[in-house]
Amino acid sequence: MAPSAAPAVLLDSLGKRFGATEAVVDLSLAVPAGEVFGFLGPNGAGKSTTIRLLLGLLRPTTGRAEVFGDAADDVERAHRHLAYVPADVALWPGLTGRECLDLLAGVGPGTDTAYRDELVERFGLDPGKRARAYSTGNRQKVALVAAFATRAPLLVLDEPTSGLDPLVEREFRRCIAEAAGRGQTVFLSSHQLAEVEAVCTRVGILRAGRLVEVAGLEELRRLRRSEVTVELARPAPGLERIAGLPGVADVRWTTPLQLTLALTGPPRAVLRALGEVDVVRLDVREPSLEEIFLDYYGRAAA
């Protein structure tokens, strides 16, 4: 095991440039041992590049990365502390799922085989099939089972649930909780706000290669808002006052009979106001992370 004093993940002024593209810019972050850390960002924000730097798969243009105090480019030492699930899992096509799991267990930092067998069941994986016959989601399951079954102190998961159905996603969340319960650190990249909200204790938000926010869950919840669309049977001039209600922002009348607004926090006041008029349709939608980013950080970054 690594010395507990060093953070599980340390990024220090990390930067990576691909030609004219600054994929990661001056990124500093410490994730202490035992934390479930969410690494959030829209497509192209630099999440995978950061993870590849952490794994020593890429050389940084500036700065450095460490895993439990070992330099990321000292691959042999750093990888003793971690298990990794990439965004696009490639397996050996001629091997069965079970053979892939055995091979992955052989190169990792030690595997709990009884727990692994339990996870094969829980993820509904058929380990007798050859990897070439697996769907994207099933390949992902193999890699996840292999990673969760290791006792690596750090699990690095790069958008690991993109191909999973909701039932498997639920197992995934349980596995994260179990890993955290054993004291393992999780570094989870995702572009799904709901996912990190469900499993992470702290979250870093990446936008265009820059870490724009590192926040606890409470703060993150403040970013959460619903987009409400209301359609009326007849014009309701009295409803203009909805703009002044608590938690309401961005009120827009798209027609005299239709308005949209952004709502944060409890909806009581808005529901009461809507109860007084003739609503024919009400649509409540949680915006994508990308939309939230544009809303909160778009102007600041421009």
Ligand SMILES: Nc1ncnc2c1ncn2[C@@H]1O[C@H](COP(=O)(O)OP(=O)(O)OP(=O)(O)O)[C@@H](O)[C@H]1O
């Ligand atoms: N090998 C490469 N050569 C050139 N540009 C690259 C390379 N790898 C990544 N990039 C660029 O760096 C930026 C960050 O990409 P990265 O894959 O890290 O983002 P991401 O946050 O992981 O996105 P996604 O959620 O879509 O996987 C993008 O603009 C991407 O086009």
